[in-house]
Amino acid sequence: MLRIGTWRSAESLDVVVCAWRDSGPGHLETGIKLIYGMGRPVPELPGLRTGSRVARGAEEIAEALSQGLDVVITAPGCCPAAPVVAAGMWHYGWTRGDVGALAGATVAGLVLAAQRGPCSAEIWRDGRSSLDGDVTTTTVRDYLAARFSGGRYRTPEVTVPLESVHLSQEAPTRILISPFAATH
Template identity: 75%
Template sequence: MLRIGTWGTAESADVVACGWRDTGPGLVRTGVKLIYSATGRVPELPGLRIATPVANGAEEIARALFQGLDVVLTAPDCCPAAPVVAAGMWHYGWTRGDLGALAGATVAGLALAAQPGPCVMEVHRDGHSFLDGDVTAAAVRACLAARFSGGRYRTPEVTVPLDSVHLSQEAPTRILIAPCAVTP
């Protein structure tokens, strides 16, 4: 399973830290990767390999992760879902053919980016996810609806219809984001 968390504090850059352990088939990749928005302040990170140039989109972020870099900086106008989609591409080996998983990761990334405080997202191989933090399904749905122009959210990888997004409150601080339908 892939775990992604945010600091969600005003004084930090928009940080996404990815730590994972996968029990699935194939090569297991473990560790922590940091994805920072280039608009924020990046702290001194001695010993870590930082990607240059700045990545603009999920495929560029994933490419840097595949190269073994520890820290990736994203462009200020990068899609807010891109870090989660890229982490899934790197961790699970998703390609453009994995439309359902990419759609689920897109919704997970948008939900994670909309959270005002620290939280954690678990993204599974098929694209379904769980958001843990000070969250409600209604609040996440409202944040997502604001981002879906014309009822759809488009990325270079997928287009996700808003009506395919299904959220459920699993516990007071846990939301399930079910797998989503997708338009290629």
Template identity: 70%
Template sequence: MLRIGTWGSAGSADFVACGWRDRDPGLSEPGIKLVFSAGGRLPEFPGLRTGTRVARGAEEIAAQFSRGMDIVLVEPGSCPAAPVMAAGMWHYGWTGGDLGALAGAAVTGLALAAQPGPCAAEICRDGRSSLDGHLTAAAVRAGLACRFPGGRYRTPQVTVPLESVCLSQEAPCRVLIATCAGVL
């Protein structure tokens, strides 16, 4: 399982991904990965490796994670879904053929980025996820709707039709995101 969270402070993407990267059967690599906006204030994390290049999108973030970077800097104002998609690429090994998983991660990333305070998500291998925080399915849907001009959200990896986004309220502070359809 991949857990991703935000702590909602100003001036940074502030995403943290925690999980075990699945490799070969029986092998796993534990990891904590952080994503911050370049130019923002970067806290000191002794012992963690910071990438030297500013990443421009999910594939570049995932590539830095895979090269052993613990902290990746992204362009300010970059795609809010990119850190979550990148975490899935790093953790589960998603590629361009995993359209449903990438679409689900894109929706989760957009939902996380829209939360004003701390929020966490658990993402499954197939892209299904759950959001935990002070939120409702109706509020998440409203926050997503404004990010889908023309009913679609486009990233370089996948396009997500808004009508494929299925949310449900599992508990007062838990929203489920079902597997989404993704197209190229």
């Protein structure tokens, strides 16, 4: 499973942290990857490989992660869901043919990016996700409705129809986003 989180405060950077722990057979791997928005200062991170090229979308972020970079810098105006979609592409090997998984990660990424405080998401191989933080289905649904122009959200990888987004409140601070239909 892929776990992604953000932390935000007046003094901090908007950072997405991707940590993973595979439960499949074979070698267990854990690690952390950082994705920073360009224009923000990147602190000295001794021992971590930082990219010199600015990634402009999910596919470029995923490619940088696949090349072994630990820290990736994203372009201003990059889709707010791109880091989560990229993490799924890198970790699970998703391609443009995995529209359901890409759509689920897109919704999770949009919701994660909108949170004002610390929040984390777990993303499964099929695109299902859960969000933990100060979240309710009502506020998430309202936020998504405002972001989905004409009832759809388009990225270079996938188009997600708002009516196909299924949210359920699993606990006071936990929302489940179920798989749903999408198109290219």
